[in-house]
Amino acid sequence: MDAPRRINVVGTSGSGKSTFARRLAHQLGQPYVEMDALFWRPGWQESDDPSFFARLQRALAQPGWVLDGNYQRTAAMKWRDVQMIVWIDYSLIRTLYQAISRALRRSFSGEELWPGTGNRESFRRSFLSRDSILLWTLKNFRSNRRRYVEAFADPRLAHIQRVRLRSPAAVETFLLSLH
Template identity: 55%
Template structure:
């Protein structure tokens, strides 16, 4: 069976976006970023109805790599997915990567998703209750527990799960998928 619908998941800062982009490029599949679908201009937070409708449109095709979690979307995004790639890096690796990304984005003021005006700031990244670093720390254990449960959940028995726990495992997996 040819794998054409993939969801890359993992804790914030784990490296899932990097893995998803590399897989999409290697396999010549569309790259779909859930954060881009979710976040509107000026950090607009859509209703679930709006979010789910946009997600349905983005994954209506037959070939895509979906980057992102949003656990409430699992029934929708995993209905037709063939492969779920769980980037499950150690806590300290994840925290260092999330912190490094926050520093870079705060420094460069890059727009996160074109046309939204959304940018990370030092204050938002390090001194706010909405800090992505704080989010990574608070959710690391619960996200991992949830994905461990999903891997053995009968509702998802049609899905092949791959759990990658190191950069070397990621490198080998991506190389194998590219063949």
């Protein structure tokens, strides 16, 4: 079987989906599309849905891609032509560890998250704010997991290959299997 050409990598924030999706896109020679880069505008401003959906639609018009991101309200659009959904589903403890490590690294490095936006994580934003991605991860971990369990069991998605990876070892095995 040929490797799929249209893949959506999903998982809660901090799960490692972006790192995995970039690796997968590189390995398959497909464009990497990051939904957060399509959504976030300069100064941490959110895109309105029509603008966001238009950018997403343009990105998905390519013949192949590895799409990184959840954004439940885009499911019909992104899963219309998807061939595979890969769910990075690590434990809450592992996910939090990774999210905290990432937040600390980004806070101290000052790296821009999406080119041209000027958006950077700060210690204050990551750890001491209501907008904290860590707080968001804690509040949404269970509901995200429940949503993907339901989606993976949904018979309307039976035509889509679904892969659930629950550990870093499973990620590595999956990537090796594509060679």
